[in-house]
Amino acid sequence: MQEVGEFGFIDSILPKLGKRRDVLVGPGHDCAVVRSPGRAWLVTVDSLVEGVHFKRHWLSPRQLGRKSFLINASDIAAMGGQPRFCLVNFGVPPTYRSADLVRVQAGIVSAADELGAAVVGGNLSQATQLSITITLLGEAPSRLCTRAGAQPGDQIFLTGTIGAAALAVHQWLRGGTPSGAAVRRFREPEPRVRAGKALVESRLISSMIDVSDGLVQDLGHVCKASGVGAHVELERIPIAPVCRKLPNSATRLALSGGEDYELLCTVPAHNLTRLKHLQAALGCPIHRIGEITHGRGVKVVDATGKRLRFDHGGFDHFASRR
Ligand SMILES: [Mg+2]
Structure with a gap:
């Protein structure tokens, strides 16, 4: 230069x-x-x-x-x-x-x-x-949709899959060589512009956020802005196939790792049937992962009903590292 x-x-x-x-x-x-x-x-x-x-x-x-x-x-x-x-x-x-x-x-x-x-x-x-x-x-679309607006009983949906980009970073930082699928995901996020527009214009959703800093953390932002809690079922989370082959720690990474750039939205129960009809217009898969609850914070439970604990829910630039 x-x-x-x-x-x-x-x-x-x-x-x-x-x-x-x-x-x-x-x-x-x-x-x-x-x-x-x-x-x-x-x-x-x-x-x-x-x-x-x-x-x-x-x-x-x-x-x-x-x-x-x-x-x-x-x-x-x-x-x-x-x-x-x-x-x-x-x-x-x-x-x-x-x-x-x-x-x-x-x-x-x-x-x-x-x-x-x-x-x-x-x-x-x-x-x-x-x-x-x-x-x-x-x-801006013809109506506004923010992180605030989720209500108890709303179902939580997530587009695409999560975990692959965080896996690439995790492996690089430990001197490893991440697989092609993980590296591609890190290098080339796929912003869900078409899905975002379709979801907001459909008026079927009550809140939305993009998952950039980790699912647990970003869902936490929705909960805080909306004054609600969230119950997430681990088994329903669409974890990227490249992470599924790895031990349990990869699951944890998928939930808190970040860099996924998928959309997370909440849908009132009476809109679920209409959401199914909207799926083809989204241009990507969308999965139900849990439900908005009364109360505070994000709770992730496994198939046996046991709650997963997180030291931290996702990336925070200024959080002290241990
Ligand atoms: Mg964002």
């Missing part, structure tokens, strides 16, 4: 961003100008930081760029939105190769493009660690 410099790098990436009718002024000015026909917006921001979220050899620069967009798209999906515009901030060590940063940028643009979003601006700053921060705007 020292060779090309900040402005040289920016000049090299700007011509690669496509033109769109809803982007009146794109990158290269003090602000971007975007057009929208009188609608509400969802706005979210998230970072990937070297040494905190990834190590360089875990994924290629292009994969890193893709992932940094996809995890933001997952937050938009969790509220039923459509990704539309994003701003990118790079923190870059001076020794980082500019050709690699071009690949990171190309990864962001490719993932954004696939989900219908445009990169409309950004910022570049020197940093001690490589980091990518993306602010993403999404079109």
Whole structure:
């Protein structure tokens, strides 16, 4: 990066961003100008930081760029939105190769493009660690659905499977070589944009969240925001096949590991039949894993009714490590 410099790098990436009718002024000015026909917006921001979220050899620069967009798209999906515009901030060590940063940028643009979003601006700053921060705007759906709204008796549903990405991280950190399925899952999250939109627009759900920091922790956020508790049946949780082959600790990892980017939603009992009819429109499987209860906190029980205990329910950046 020292060779090309900040402005040289920016000049090299700007011509690669496509033109769109809803982007009146794109990158290269003090602000971007975007057009929208009188609608509400969802706005979210998230970072990937070297040494905190990834190590360089875990994924290629292009994969890193893709992932940094996809995890933001997952937050938009969790509220039923459509990704539309994003701003990118790079923190870059001076020794980082500019050709690699071009690949990171190309990864962001490719993932954004696939989900219908445009990169409309950004910022570049020197940093001690490589980091990518993306602010993403999404079109809000016609009704709002948040983490608050779950009621006792509502059934808890989860899309896809969980555990594989956390397994890859766990194995890398212990010097192992994770299997292809686990690595793929870590590198390329699948934000459930289509499912999120269909679920919110259907009006069948009472709350939703994306599972980014671990099932137990994220369901805990729903419980706290809604003032309810949750009862989860371990046997019903769709744990990724790659984790199922491993001993019990892999199950624990699946429940608290994070990086799944699946959707968790709650459905009032009287909507269950209609939810079945909606399944084909979701574009992914959805499984019932438990029920919202009166009371507080998330309770996970095994087939014998025994409660599982967790030291911590998921990833917390500032929790002290033992
Ligand atoms: Mg989220």
